[in-house]
Amino acid sequence: MTDQITDIAVSIEGPDSSGRFVVVCEHASNAFPAPWGDLGLSAAQREAHIAWDPGALGLARGLAARLNAVLVHANSSRLIYDLNRPPHSAGAMPARSEIHDIPGNRNIAPSERLTRTEALYVPFHAALRAQIARKLALGHAPVMITVHSFTPVFNGKARAVELGVIHDADPALALAFHAEACAATQMDARLNEPYSAADEVTHTLALQATPMGIPNVMIELRNDLIATPAQQDAMAERLAPLLLAAVAKIEETR
Amino acid sequence: MTDQITDIAVSIEGPDSSGRFVVVCEHASNAFPAPWGDLGLSAAQREAHIAWDPGALGLARGLAARLNAVLVHANSSRLIYDLNRPPHSAGAMPARSEIHDIPGNRNIAPSERLTRTEALYVPFHAALRAQIARKLALGHAPVMITVHSFTPVFNGKARAVELGVIHDADPALALAFHAEACAATQMDARLNEPYSAADEVTHTLALQATPMGIPNVMIELRNDLIATPAQQDAMAERLAPLLLAAVAKIEETR
Structure with a gap:
C-alpha cells in the first residue's frame, strides 16, 4: 500500500498501484458517523448484513493485494447512503431493509x-x-471488480448459492469468471444470483x-464463507487467479 | 445566476437553479492556460473551430437562462483535453485536428x-x-443538454445541415426535439449529423x-448561425421552447 486517502465517504488504498485492476467495495463499512448517528437502529442491527456486507472488505483487500490493484471502499454504512444506488432511488436511503424498519430513513426531506x-x-x-x-x-x-457479500438466510429463506457473479450491459468478464469458478472450484457459483441487474444492484x-x-463484474460471496479474516484471505487466494484467468480469456477472444 | 464556481477546468453557472435542465458546454473555451501554453499553434488556429466550438457558450448561456438551468462549461481548449472523450481515446489530446497538426500533442507521454x-x-x-x-x-x-457548434466547411466540403441533433443509447429526447425543430422552424435539422455516436462524440x-x-440530447449548431452574441441569443430564444416541448412530449408517452 503506497498511500491512503480517507474520509467518511471513501478510502483509497494503493492509488499508485501499477496493476490494471480496480477493486471496489461499496458496502465495506458499518460505521454510522455524525451527523447521522445510528438511525434509530440497535447495536445488533448495526452489526447485521442490512448495515453492510460483512467480510467483503477483507476479501476485497485480499484480492487487491494479489492483483496489485487500487482498492476504493466506503467508510459509512449503506443505510445512510447505499453507494450502489443513484440519488433518486428509494434504495439509496431505504426506509426498510429486509425485515427491518430504518427509523432514521423514514420520510427523508429532499434537503x-x-x-x-x-x-x-x-x-x-x-x-x-x-x-x-x-x-x-x-x-x-x-478492469473493475466490485466485491459484495450476501446473507445466508434472507426473508427467512436459506440460500444455497455461494458465489454470485453479476453483470450489467457487458457480460463478458462475468461469463468468463463464472466459467473459471465452475471449472476450478467446488463452489455453488451462479450467474446473476442472488441478485441481478433487474434488482438495481449494478449501478x-x-x-x-x-x-x-x-471489463467489469460484480462478485457476491455468501457471508458465512468469509466470516473471519482467515476465511477472507483464503477466499481471495482462491478467487484472484480465477479473475486473472477470466481476463486473459476474454482478451484472447477480443 | 446565483453563484459561480470557476477554475481552469470548469465553470458552474447557476448551481442553485431550481429548474430541471442541466446545460453542458464541453468546448466552450479557446483558452490555453499554463502549463500548456499554445501547443505550438498560431493565433489564427487558436481562434478556429479546432480549438473550441465558436458561439456554443453564448448559445448555452441563452438556453440556460431561459430554461432556469445550471450551466456547466469548460475553461480550456479542447485541444489540451477534449472533455467529450475518455482518457484513453486518441481524440482526447489529438495530434491532428481536421487539416491542422497540433505540435504540442505529438507523442504525448503517459505521465x-x-x-x-x-x-x-x-x-x-x-x-x-x-x-x-x-x-x-x-x-x-x-434533463441534460450538451451544446456544440460545427464549422460550415470541413475538410474543404460545405455542410448544408444547420442543426444537428445527436443521441446515444436513449434516443427519445433527440427524436422529439428533432421533430419539434422540423415542425416549428425552417432550419435544416438532421438526426445524427454532422456527427453521430459512431464518431465517439457522445461520451x-x-x-x-x-x-x-x-433524458438527454446533444445539439450541434452550424457556427455561422451563431457567430455574434445577438445571433446566439436569438437562437436560444428559438430553441428553448422546442426543448421544453420535446421534454413534455416524451413524458406524455412514458
Whole structure:
C-alpha cells in the first residue's frame, strides 16, 4: 500500500498501484458517523448484513493485494447512503431493509437526501472515477471488480448459492469468471444470483465501467464463507487467479 | 445566476437553479492556460473551430437562462483535453485536428496524459456529475443538454445541415426535439449529423446521462448561425421552447 486517502465517504488504498485492476467495495463499512448517528437502529442491527456486507472488505483487500490493484471502499454504512444506488432511488436511503424498519430513513426531506448525496455518493464515485481515469490515461487498460457479500438466510429463506457473479450491459468478464469458478472450484457459483441487474444492484458497474468500455463484474460471496479474516484471505487466494484467468480469456477472444 | 464556481477546468453557472435542465458546454473555451501554453499553434488556429466550438457558450448561456438551468462549461481548449472523450481515446489530446497538426500533442507521454486528465477531465466531469446528482436528490428529474457548434466547411466540403441533433443509447429526447425543430422552424435539422455516436462524440451523454436514466440530447449548431452574441441569443430564444416541448412530449408517452 503506497498511500491512503480517507474520509467518511471513501478510502483509497494503493492509488499508485501499477496493476490494471480496480477493486471496489461499496458496502465495506458499518460505521454510522455524525451527523447521522445510528438511525434509530440497535447495536445488533448495526452489526447485521442490512448495515453492510460483512467480510467483503477483507476479501476485497485480499484480492487487491494479489492483483496489485487500487482498492476504493466506503467508510459509512449503506443505510445512510447505499453507494450502489443513484440519488433518486428509494434504495439509496431505504426506509426498510429486509425485515427491518430504518427509523432514521423514514420520510427523508429532499434537503436531507441532498446532504447525504453530497457527503457520501458524490465524493465516493468521484474518487472511483478518478482512479479509473488515472489507469486509462496511463494506458493500464483497467478492469473493475466490485466485491459484495450476501446473507445466508434472507426473508427467512436459506440460500444455497455461494458465489454470485453479476453483470450489467457487458457480460463478458462475468461469463468468463463464472466459467473459471465452475471449472476450478467446488463452489455453488451462479450467474446473476442472488441478485441481478433487474434488482438495481449494478449501478456502480453502469456508472463507472460501461461508459469507459472496460471489463467489469460484480462478485457476491455468501457471508458465512468469509466470516473471519482467515476465511477472507483464503477466499481471495482462491478467487484472484480465477479473475486473472477470466481476463486473459476474454482478451484472447477480443 | 446565483453563484459561480470557476477554475481552469470548469465553470458552474447557476448551481442553485431550481429548474430541471442541466446545460453542458464541453468546448466552450479557446483558452490555453499554463502549463500548456499554445501547443505550438498560431493565433489564427487558436481562434478556429479546432480549438473550441465558436458561439456554443453564448448559445448555452441563452438556453440556460431561459430554461432556469445550471450551466456547466469548460475553461480550456479542447485541444489540451477534449472533455467529450475518455482518457484513453486518441481524440482526447489529438495530434491532428481536421487539416491542422497540433505540435504540442505529438507523442504525448503517459505521465502528461495523466496530468491533463487529472487537471481537466476528472474535475469537469466530477462537477457535472455533482450537479446532476444534486437535481436527482432534490427530485428535480433532470434533463441534460450538451451544446456544440460545427464549422460550415470541413475538410474543404460545405455542410448544408444547420442543426444537428445527436443521441446515444436513449434516443427519445433527440427524436422529439428533432421533430419539434422540423415542425416549428425552417432550419435544416438532421438526426445524427454532422456527427453521430459512431464518431465517439457522445461520451458525455454516455458518461453522465445514460447511467442515471435521464433524458438527454446533444445539439450541434452550424457556427455561422451563431457567430455574434445577438445571433446566439436569438437562437436560444428559438430553441428553448422546442426543448421544453420535446421534454413534455416524451413524458406524455412514458
